[in-house]
Amino acid sequence: MxxxxxxxxxxxxxxxxxxxxxxxxxxxxxxxxxxxxxxxxxxxxxxxxxxxxxxxxxxxxxxxxxxxxxxxxxxxxxxxxxxxxxxxxxxxxxxxxxxxxxxxxxxxxxxxxxxxxxxxxxxxxxxxxxxxxxxxxxxxxxxxxxxxxxxxxxxxxxxxxxxxxxxxxxxxxxxxxxxxxxxxxxxxxxxxRSEAPSLVERRALLTVLHRSFSHRRKTLANNWQGLLPAESLSEAGLAPALRAEVVPPAAWLSATRALLIQHPEVFPS
Structure with missing residues (x-):
């Protein structure tokens, strides 16, 4: 000891x-x-x-x-x-x-x-x-x-x-x-990490993550219901039928970058 x-x-x-x-x-x-x-x-x-x-x-x-x-x-x-x-x-x-x-x-x-x-x-x-x-x-x-x-x-x-x-x-x-x-x-x-996301991306990432993990047992489509349609999640690279816990970090960053461009209204100004 x-x-x-x-x-x-x-x-x-x-x-x-x-x-x-x-x-x-x-x-x-x-x-x-x-x-x-x-x-x-x-x-x-x-x-x-x-x-x-x-x-x-x-x-x-x-x-x-x-x-x-x-x-x-x-x-x-x-x-x-x-x-x-x-x-x-x-x-x-x-x-x-x-x-x-x-x-x-x-x-x-x-x-x-x-x-x-x-x-x-x-x-x-x-x-x-x-x-x-x-x-x-x-x-x-x-x-x-x-x-x-x-x-x-x-x-x-x-x-x-x-x-x-x-x-x-x-x-x-x-x-x-x-x-x-x-x-x-x-x-x-x-x-x-040299390839770490920018500060803007990090803050946006937290918004996406907190919404996606808000009910762990629910699918992404259910957690985003009323904010984003399922097709928007698909376009960002997130399969709506998945639960958040199975999506790897790199996919979250890629999706956040896409949503920042396609749906800026989702993110607090």
Missing amino acids: SESAQLPRLRAKKRLGQNFLVNEGAITTIVGSALGSKASRLLEIGPGPGVLTERLLADGRPLWAVDLDPEACALLSGRFSGKPHFHLLEGDAVRLPLPEGGPWSVVGNLPYNAATPILARLLTEGIPWDRMVLMFQLEVAQKLMGEPGTKAYGPLSVLAQLCARLTRLVKLGPGSFRPAPKVDSAVVQFEP
């Missing part, structure tokens, strides 16, 4: 979804992967007591840490404010403005109650990144890597897999955290 890292004193807050990582092997894996990026700067989301922060700063690259918890921010400021390459941003990572500039290596033990919207922002808002190394509940990680025809496969799977190459680095049990959560967790590494 891996030894545990020593946590500086910080009270975990359930309402913020905080579970602090103490598994030394996982910490080493996460930091090593994040620093393996060639990005000129680092972005840490949800640093908490700063266990990852301390090791990331040792690399010497500028690091911006984003945390919603004022108590965590006070602790981080006290620990690292003497380091000129440390920058602290207090606020919600779902919407807090980020400094402009070159690509990030993004790292984070994401709060469980905000992990999906944080990831959606990173994938759809044009935030430049060269690599992301992020902790999720195991169930969310399984959805990210879900394959067509499986229960895990859904809108998050399609968006993530079209935008990035995904690798699960490590699976962790509750004992790897303080306090221990009631679920397993997993760390996923994201590397951008």
Whole structure:
């Protein structure tokens, strides 16, 4: 069993979804992967007591840490404010403005109650990144890597897999955290695809996916009833009699591109 890292004193807050990582092997894996990026700067989301922060700063690259918890921010400021390459941003990572500039290596033990919207922002808002190394509940990680025809496969799977190459680095049990959560967790590494859809296509893709998966047991024709006729789905390359869960990511992107041209009224302006 891996030894545990020593946590500086910080009270975990359930309402913020905080579970602090103490598994030394996982910490080493996460930091090593994040620093393996060639990005000129680092972005840490949800640093908490700063266990990852301390090791990331040792690399010497500028690091911006984003945390919603004022108590965590006070602790981080006290620990690292003497380091000129440390920058602290207090606020919600779902919407807090980020400094402009070159690509990030993004790292984070994401709060469980905000992990999906944080990831959606990173994938759809044009935030430049060269690599992301992020902790999720195991169930969310399984959805990210879900394959067509499986229960895990859904809108998050399609968006993530079209935008990035995904690798699960490590699976962790509750004992790897303080306090221990009631679920397993997993760390996923994201590397951008050169052929990833444009930002406009990504947002349109989510519209198509959320409508198509709105009732998983229904066919595409039934889910789109009242918005698009079955022949329009066929023209976009989607067989109306299929369920969304069997359509592979590439086909979703192709269909979204066709619908953007043929039926722009479907998409919010």
